[in-house]
Amino acid sequence: MTGAGFSAAPQLAILLAGIALYAAAAVFAAVFHRHKSVLAAVYPICIVAAAIAAGASLAALLGNTDSGFRLPLGLPVIGLHIRLDALSAFFVLIVNLGVLTTAIYGLGLDRDRDLSARVEPFFPAYALAMNLVLIAGDAFGFLFSWELMSLTSWVLVVSRHRDAGNRHAGHVYLVMAAIGTVSLLFAFGGLAGAAGNYAFDAIRAAPPGPLVAGLVLAGAIFGAGSKAGIAPLHAWLPLAHPAAPSHVSALMSGVMTKVAIYGIIRIVFDLLGTPIWWWALPFLLLGAMTAVLGLLYAVLDNDLKRVLAYSTVENIGIIFVGLGLALAFKASGLSAAAAVAMAATLLHCLNHSWFKSLLFLGAGAVLHATGRRDFDGLGGLIHRMPVTAAFWLVGAMSISALPPFNGFVSEWLLFQAVLAGPAFPEPILRFMSPAVGAMLALAAALAAACFVRAFGIVYLGRPRSREAAEAHETARPQQVAMALLAGLCLLGGLFGGVAVSAIQPLLQTLAGAPLPATGTGPTPFSLVAFDAARSIYDAPTIAIFLLTSGLLVTLLVHHLSGRRTRLGPAWDCGFPDPSPLTQYSASSFSQPLRRVYGGTVFGASETIDMPQPGDNRPASLNVQLHDYAWELLYAAPARAVVGLSARLNALQFLTIRSYLMLVFSALIALLLIAAVWF
Amino acid sequence: MSETLTLLFGQTIQMFLVLLVAPAIAGITRRTKARFMRRQGAPIIQPYRDLIKLLRKEAVVAQNASWFFRSAPYAILAFTWVAAALVPTFASGLMFNWAADAVALVALLGAARALLALAGMDVGTSFGGIGSSREMMIATLAEPAMLLVVLTVALTAGTTRLPEVAEFLTAAPVTVRVSLALALVALVIVALAENARIPVDNPATHLELTMVHEAMVLEYSGRHLAMIEMAAQLKLVLYISLIVCLFLPFGMAPANAGPAAWPMGMAAYLVKLVFGAALLGVWEVSIAKMRVFRVGEFLGGAFVFAFLAILLAFLTREVLN
Incomplete structure (x- = not known):
């Protein structure tokens, strides 16, 4: 299907039309960036483009399309390959659903306060770049679009550049993105081999040998994994x-991390050839570590958006564990189990893109309404922003893997995959699978703690600042965007069985087999992992059960008790205090967790400064936490680079004679090396 | 069709059975404790009276409570009730036993707990926060331990569906399995923690240094409190049912035996429940409450036991089957 010419399946053609619309919106907005009305028009255009692209990719996914063509652009001889298969279509769907909802949210942005030439032209460009990564059919196109994606998102990160923190974030991000791309460049170099087969079809036809494959694996995990946020590279x-x-945060966290996961799946499950069992080890180790570590960071952090970002790190860990299990099962010839693990992974990619976007949009609404995102300045927003609060609760329950929402569906499938672990022939894998199972269980429980804390501190209780007390509900389009995502979270939770049957062909391609028993459950909506006698999760039945019992409870209680209610002051054991400072703060909420987990993971220590009797300065409690990932992997190399360049700086101020001397001795040295070598 | 109706009938019986016996189980535990302390103690039906009293009273709600505070008790009771209705009790293979397997059961309980912890934070008092914070800390250790326990048992039985697990263990030859023994210890510790029993929490105290569950529900009164008490009692029944379903399933009516076997199954189930409740009472009088920060070590122990259990189950699976 990759011959020259422009024949393409209708799905691909429609998708390209949507992508072209993104490009048009980006160019249009960049050219007329002085006109606020043009900037405001970006979002409606993006909605149309995203709807077109999402529809086309859904059709391609359901139809198991595999279509592509070659354009005479890009590298000479190789050209530019465009390719849409079921794997690409699945991720194109994720990306464009994310763009669709965030663009609807964008409709509600304040024209004078929020729209800026630094954001709106780059929003469609960023969407365009992510789509291009997914439909690239050769290494050059992939890397080019990948870099475009990094750069456009970098521009968006530094769009509020007056804040020194944002500039620092942009700097770290740019450095990490560059290192990641270089690493991917090496990975593709290894795949292409000496012959320079940069087209994916050519790579697939001649997969590399085991040694090169191992190096490519390392490059892919470092390059794409750092983009996805795998620990310990997550600090950016x-x-x-x-x-x-x-x-844009919603897009970066919910969607771009999935593009990185796509890169890994494309390389490891598609291009790298027949898997070897030990390829799974880095995925399982890094994934389990990331899942727990990400949440421990999240549960101790006091910034709403940063908590969400850390929770993204955790979810990437879960996805990595799923990938590792799928890879291990596939390499061991257990294709049914591989299909279960792969289904869990793909569904989690989809689910995470929904609830993380929802949570970030809700955080955006809070930030807009109060101007604050620190937990110590929020509280009680459920009274002032009831709609946002309700949707955020849905997102929080979904991400904590609580039924009947969608997070639990992928979690359930993943545990079923872990249970197939005793079938591994290798003892290491048989040992690893209960260990990652334990880490996943710990992560699930920590996620609940983290999001109970986040929702409770931000939306419940009493306002901790004047801004929070005077907050206002967010604009209508933003409510619509959150409603859409919350609806998707609920539907995804109820109809996970249907979603799984829609990706059966994709599972066949990636895992080597479809899910064995889909559709054999007691109802058409039952999710069946291996076979109906072994495990079923039937969310619609449970939801009906919950509704029935909730209704029964309501009727019973109201019949027995009436609905007499009296409002009074809070009881609080008889000592209510009017100051909102007396309620539990975010730090006090996480203090027991810090005591239990913080000592080993973060080297947490507390020092109490207690003044002597008679001394009237206030007592204080100081908590020190170490972020070892940052200290060892970011700060230390950065110090080394800065130190080295400070020393080399002297080279800039030499006399002309010294420069000539340097050039001459370099020449002599090279000639000597050449003489000895050959 | 008549078979379906029978199963539906059985399921309905179970739904209301757990609801009806739950207060009595709490009453038996309290009565046992009182007798061991050489007190007369309240009659076993006292919890029923308390519930009715609470239902009759008007609910006093704090002025700054939100809609969440008022609706949470309904949802908490619904989640707990559904979970309790799905554990096989007197008969396996009832109408909807299949809808949620062991993993989903843990998640349903997790949902009820998360809602309760949130409700504790709604009014914005220091006590509510203290309870929620400690409850979630306990949950981060107890929930993974419980999940590992059910996975261990599921692995041994080859299924995560509870009725099949019960049937497998009833039919299997009686042998001592180290992994199951470790899992039982872990599950008992988790059950103590999740039900706010001594040594993790004391259901009979309102002392701020030690409260967990009671601190969370401090602002509730009237019918709301009745629902939360009911949910707590249901949860206790659920855990005892789960322990006997997983580890002592004898006497349970098999899936294909029909309603004729139900009375026997019911009698066996009730005996086991009463025994479990009395045992809990004995345990509670014979041990002291722990400091909150030692609970982490206690539950960490449960987590380690559960992990060892699943590890053993993974490594020895071929030998057993």
């Missing part, structure tokens, strides 16, 4: 994602 993510405007 909680800086960069929150720095962008909130609807």
Whole structure:
């Protein structure tokens, strides 16, 4: 299907039309950036483009389309390959649903306060770049679009550049993006081999040998994994994602991390050839570590958007564990189990893109209404922003993997995959699977704690600042965007079985088999992992059960008790205090968790400064936490680079004679090396 | 069709059975404790009287409580009730036993807990926050331990569906399995923690240094409090049912036996419940409450036990089957 010419399946043609619309919006907005009305028109155009692209990709996914063509652009000889298969279509769907909802949110942005030439032209460009990564059919196109994606998102990260924190975030992000791309460049170089087969079809036809494959794997995990936010490379993510405007944060966290996961799946499951079992080990180790670590960071942090970013890190860990299990099962010839693990992974990509976008949009609404995102300045917003609060609650329950919402569906599938672990022939994998199962269980429980804390501190209780007390409900389009995502979270939770049957062909391609028993459950909506006698999760039945019992409870209680209610002051054991400072703060909420987990993971220590009797300065409690990932992997190399360049700086101020001397001795040295070598 | 109706009938029986016996189980535990302390103690039906009293009273709601505070008790009771209705109790293979497997059961309980912890934070008092914060800390250790326990048992039985697990363990030859023994210890610790029992929490105290569950529900009164008490009692029944379903399933009516076997199954179930409740009472009088920050070590122990259990189950699976 990759011959020259422009024959393409209708799905691909329609998708390209949508993508072209993004490009047009970007150019249009960049040229007429002085006109606020043009900037405001970006979002309606993006909605249309995203709807077109999402529809086309859904059709391509359901129709298992595999279509592509070659354009005479890009590298000479190779050209530019465009390719849409089921894997691309699945991720194109994720991206464009994300763009669709965030663009609807963008409709409600304040024209005078929020629209700026630094954001609106780059929003469609960013959407365009993410789509291009997914439909690239050769390494050059992939890397080019990947870099475009990094740069456009970098512009959005530094769009509020007057804040020094945002500039720092942008700097770290740019450095990490560059290192990641270089690493991917090496990975594709390894895949292409000496012959320079940069087109994916050519790579697929001649997969590399085991040694090169291992190096490519390392390059892909480092390059794409750092983009996705895998620990310990994650430290840039909680800086960069929150720095962008909130609807862009939603795209970066909810969607761009999935593009990175697509890169890994494309390389490891498609281009790298037959898997070897030990490829799974880095995924399982890094994934399990990331899942727990991400949440421990999240549960101790006091910034709403940063908590969400850390929770993205955690979810990427879960996705990595799923990928690792799928890879291990596939390499061991257990294709049914591989399909279960892969289904869990793909569904989690989809689910996470929905609830993380929802949570970031809600955080954006809070930020807009109060101007604050620190937990110590929020509280009680459920009274002033009831709609946002209700949708955020849906998002929080989804991300905590609580039924009947969608997070639990992928979590459930993943545990079913873990349970297939005893079938592994290798003892290491048999040992690893209960260990990652335990880490996943810990992560799930920590996620609940993290989001109970986040929702409780931000929306419940009493306002902790004047801004929070005077907050206002967010604009209508933003409510619509959150409603759409919350609806998707609920539908995804109820009809996980249907979603799984829609991706069966994709599972066949990636895992080597479809899910064995889809549709054999007691109802058409049952989610069946291996076979109906082994495990079923039937969300619609449970939801009906919940509704029935809730209704029964309501009727019973109201029949027995009436609905007499009296309002009174809070009881609080008889000592209510009017100051909102007496309520539990975010730091006090996480103090027990810090005591239990913080000592080992963050080297947490507390020092109490207690004044002597008679001394009237206030006592204080100081908590020190170490972010080892930042200290060891970011700060230390950065110090080394700065130190080295300070020393080399002297080279800039030499005399002409010294320069000539240097050039001459370099020449001599090279000639000597050449003489010895050959 | 008549078979379906029978199963539906059985399911309905179970839904109301757990609701009806739950206060009595709490009453038995309290009565046992009182007798061991050489007190007369309240009659076993006292919890029913308390519930009716609470239902009759008007609910006093704090002025700054939100809609969440008022609706949470309904949702908490609904989630707990559904979870309790889905654990096989007197008969396996009832109408909807299949809808939620063991993993989903843990998640349903998790949902009820998250809602309760949020409700504790709604009014914005220091006590509510203290309770929610400690409850979630306990949950971060107890929930993974419980999940590992059910995964261990599921692995041994080859299914995560509870009725099938119960049937497998009833039919299997009686042997001592180290992994199951470890899992039982872990599950008992988790059950103590999740039900706010001594040594993790004391259901009979309102002392701020030690309160967990009671601190969360401090602002509730009247019918709201009745629902939360009911949910707590249902949860206790659920955990005892789960422990007997997973580890002592004998006497349970098999899936294909029909309603004729239900009375026997019911009798066996009730005996086991009463025994479990009395045992809990004995346990509670014979041990002291722990400091809150030692709970982490106690539950960490449960997590380690559960992990060892699942590890053993993974490594020895071929030998057993």
